[in-house]
Each structure stands twice: as C-alpha cells, then as structure tokens.
Amino acid sequence: MNSKEFIARRIAKELKDGSIVNLGIGLPTMVANYVPEDIQVTFQSENGFLGLGPAPEEGKEDKDLTNAGSQPVTMLNGGCYFDSSTSFSIIRGGHVDMTVLGALQVDMHGNLANWMIPNKLIPGMGGAMDLVTGAKKVIVATEHCTKKGGSKILKECVYPLTGAKVVDIIVTELAYMTVTNEGLVLEEIAPGVTIEEVVSKTDAELIIPEDVKIMNVE
Amino acid sequence: MNKIISYEQAIDKIEDGMTIMIGGFLGVGNPHGLIDALVNKGTKDLTIIANDTAFPQIGLGKLIVNKQVKKVITSHIGTNKETGRQMSEGETEVILVPQGTLAEQVRAGGSGLGGFLTPTGVGTIVEEGKQKITIESKEYLLELPLKADVALLGGSTVDKKGNTFYNKTTQNFNPLMAMAAEIVIVEAENIVEIGEIDPHLVMTPGEVVDYIVEGVK
Numbered sequence: 089m090n091s092k093e094f095i096a097r098r099i100a101k102e103l104k105d106g107s108i109v110n111l112g113i114g115l116p117t118m119v120a121n122y123v124p125e126d127i128q129v130t131f132q133s134e135n136g137f138l139g140l141g142p143a144p145e146e147g148k149e150d151k152d153l154t155n156a157g158s159q160p161v162t163m164l165n166g167g168c169y170f171d172s173s174t175s176f177s178i179i180r181g182g183h184v185d186m187t188v189l190g191a192l193q194v195d196m197h198g199n200l201a202n203w204m205i206p207n208k209l210i211p212g213m214g215g216a217m218d219l220v221t222g223a224k225k226v227i228v229a230t231e232h233c234t235k236k237g238g239s240k241i242l243k244e245c246v247y248p249l250t251g252a253k254v255v256d257i258i259v260t261e262l263a264y265m266t267v268t269n270e271g272l273v274l275e276e277i278a279p280g281v282t283i284e285e286v287v288s289k290t291d292a293e294l295i296i297p298e299d300v301k302i303m304n305v306e
Numbered sequence: 307m308n309k310i311i312s313y314e315q316a317i318d319k320i321e322d323g324m325t326i327m328i329g330g331f332l333g334v335g336n337p338h339g340l341i342d343a344l345v346n347k348g349t350k351d352l353t354i355i356a357n358d359t360a361f362p363q364i365g366l367g368k369l370i371v372n373k374q375v376k377k378v379i380t381s382h383i384g385t386n387k388e389t390g391r392q393m394s395e396g397e398t399e400v401i402l403v404p405q406g407t408l409a410e411q412v413r414a415g416g417s418g419l420g421g422f423l424t425p426t427g428v429g430t431i432v433e434e435g436k437q438k439i440t441i442e443s444k445e446y447l448l449e450l451p452l453k454a455d456v457a458l459l460g461g462s463t464v465d466k467k468g469n470t471f472y473n474k475t476t477q478n479f480n481p482l483m484a485m486a487a488e489i490v491i492v493e494a495e496n497i498v499e500i501g502e503i504d505p506h507l508v509m510t511p512g513e514v515v516d517y518i519v520e521g522v523k
Binding site: 133134135136137150151152153154156157158163169170171172173175176179180207209210211212213214215216217218221222248249250251252253 | 331332333334335357358380381382383384385390393394400402404405406407409410412413424425426427428429430431432462473474475476477478479480481482509
C-alpha cells in the first residue's frame with residue numbers, strides 16, 4: 089500500500105453514517121474509494137451537486153456531469169443538482185459535516201496553506217477557503233514532508249493562509265494528529281514508525297500522550 | 307420578438323474594454339461557440355469574470371491564450387498555465403476570489419444587493435483592503451457586488467423566448483450571471499418552441515435573456 093492509499097484509508101474511518109462530505113482534488117478524492125460498507129455518506133461536489141458517484145465505465149462519460157476537477161463522474165440515486173450560489177450556501181452555511189483537503193503547509197494552530205506559493209505557483213483558492221470556513225470538521229490529508237524532505241507540519245505556516253485556525257485533524261503516512269486548544273496532539277502513529285521518527289520529521293511541537301495508538305487502516 | 311441571432315451579430319455586441327461574465331466550470335457549461343467566435347474576432351482589453359480560466363485549448367482559456375484579456379476576476383487559474391504566466395509577467399491582472407464569494411458577488415450584482423457579509427477569507431490575504439464587520443462577536447468581510455456589460459452563457463435547452471434549462475453540472479455560474487449583465491446572450495445546445503420546456507425546469511427566466519445563438523453541434 090502506498091502512502092497516499094494509507095492516508096485515504098485512515099481518513100475513511102472518520103466518515104460517519106448519514107454525513108455530507110466534500111473531498112478536495114487529488115489525494116482527498118481517494119477517500120471515496122474506502123467508505124466503510126456499513127455506512128452511507130453523501131459526497132458534495134462544489135461545482136453543483138450532492139450524490140457524487142464513482143467514475144463512469146469507459147464510453148459512458150457524460151460531458152455535462154463532472155466533478156470539481158472536471159473529471160467525468162456519475163450521480164447516485166437520490167442526488168440533486170444546483171447552481172454555484174446554492175452550492176456554497178451548503179458549504180458556508182454549515183451543511184457540510186466534513187471536508188478533506190490537501191496542504192502545502194499546515195501548522196500546530198490549525199492554520200492551513202494550500203492555495204499558493206508566492207512567486208512560484210498560484211493556482212488560486214477555488215472553493216477551499218469557503219470549505220475550511222463552513223465545514224463542521226476539516227481534515228487535512230497530506231504527506232508528512234515535502235519532496236525535498238522538509239516538514240509540512242509547521243509551528244507557523246509561511247505561505248498565505250487558506251484559513252486561520254480551521255483544521256481539526258491532520259493525517260499523514262506517519263501520523264494522525266488533532267489540533268486542540270492545548271496544541272497539536274500526536275494521537276496515532278503508523279505501523280512500524282516510532283514516535284521519535286514522527287517528532288524528528290515534524291517542525292511543530294507535538295503533545296505526546298502516554299497511550300499513542302497505532303493507525304488502523306484495515 | 308426574435309431573439310435568435312448569428313454568432314457574428316452576438317459578438318458584435320462586445321466592444322474592446324468591456325466586462326464580460328462567462329458561465330461554466332472548467333469548461334463545463336461554457337458557451338464554446340461564442341468563445342470561439344470572440345477569439346476569431348479578437349476583441350481586446352476585456353475584463354473577464356468567471357469561475358476559472360479553464361484550459362489553454364478548452365473553453366474561455368482560449369481568450370487568455372489569445373491575449374484578449376486585460377483583467378480576470380476568478381477563483382482558480384491552476385488548469386491554465388498561460389493565465390499564471392501572464393499574471394507573473396504583469397501582462398494580465400488576475401484577481402483571485404474564493405469561489406463561494408465570487409458566486410455570491412455575482413448573485414448580489416444581479417439581485418439589486420449592495421453587498422454581503424461572509425466569514426470566508428477572514429485571517430487571510432483576502433481580507434486586505436476590505437471592511438470587517440463584527441456581528442454577534444463573529445468577524446465577517448464586506449464583499450461588494452459584481453456586474454458586467456455582457457454575460458455569455460451556456461444553456462442546454464432554450465426556448466425561443468429565452469427560458470433556459472441547464473443540464474446537470476453545466477448550471478454552475480450560468481443562472482447567476484444571467485441576472486447580472488446588461489446584455490445576456492445564451493448559446494443554446496437545443497432551441498425549442500415556446501412552451502416545450504416544463505416551466506418548473508426553467509432556471510433562467512426568458513425575460514432576462516436578450517439574445518440566443520444556436521449551439522455548434
């Protein structure tokens with residue numbers, strides 16, 4: 089299992105029966121592949137519908153039905169379409185229970201930066217700023233370090249923020265952490281990983297409880 | 307009154323320097339024929355208001371590549387590298403707006419509202435230069451309405467009066483923009499007779515549509 093699949097599988101365990109969930113593009117989208125069989129989750133797509141289903145069979149793509157990344161998708165029974173204003177009423181209005189987003193940087197205060205690297209890469213925020221503002225629970229799905237090996241879990245974000253103090257949970261291939269009023273808590277570590285390794289790869293200060301659990305993705 | 311006009315007649319209504327809203331989300335729901343006609347005519351110094359700048363070869367991204375745009379107000383440019391390049395080199399002004407805020411700015415513009423208060427962007431660079439207002443101890447940004455000279459929309463089924471149905475996820479910004487521009491032009495994938503669309507399914511009232519062009523099949 090690669091690290092992205094591991095992260096997606098762990099986050100899927102956070103899904104609650106009957107909840108409305110919005111998944112960001114890329115790694116977060118993979119969470120939909122691992123919804124536990126005994127629960128029902130409705131996925132919202134910010135381009136304008138509830139009831140996002142899997143990719144269509146080859147040859148059955150509908151040019152008028154895509155996800156927010158313009159990939160062809162399907163709609164499940166009971167879904168509905170709406171315009172962008174209603175879509176963001178759903179998002180900002182507190183009707184989305186959980187969102188999963190990627191990160192360029194995330195910090196111990198729950199600040200998230202995922203929409204631009206100054207003077208380098210400026211894709212724009214899309215719907216991310218509204219999602220972190222309105223979703224009841226914000227989960228960050230990210231690899232623990234950058235390709236160059238620097239920690240993405242920082243004391244303080246450097247890049248421009250997507251949202252201030254908005255993140256609840258951070259899941260990486262090494263650890264599951266929660267943002268609390270006291271600070272960033274290392275709740276779980278990946279199988280085969282030591283607490284020391286997580287600490288050494290984390291720039292943020294970690295609160296380490298006595299009973300750090302092992303991440304379960306089965 | 308006959309609202310159906312040719313692509314040439316439609317594009318002639320757009321002058322250099324105008325502000326144009328274009329419906330669509332990464333090309334889905336874009337009025338592709340109108341965009342191609344606008345590219346062919348080469349009308350320049352446009353201000354574009356749209357969710358995103360699509361792709362270099364798909365949808366309204368072509369207007370960016372053809373250097374017809376002076377300014378873009380949008381939420382996402384990541385799928386069109388040319389927008390990013392023109393932004394970095396100072397050729398095109400790009401104003402990035404959170405998607406929900408952009409949708410609501412257009413809605414406010416078309417609804418006679420003077421603005422609205424949103425929590426989105428508080429504590430980020432989006433709040434720079436904006437008035438912050440506290441309501442029941444929560445901070446909000448005052449965001450102002452957006453309007454345009456012309457809206458170019460992608461309709462799925464349109465009757466000859468202009469009543470418009472947008473299929474599936476082609477809806478997105480289209481019905482909001484239909485309310486927010488002086489001149490509203492819908493590119494119809496299918497044109498039908500008045501009365502053929504179930505009134506319950508009309509998403510843009512024909513009364514706000516000025517012109518209809520027949521979509522390229």
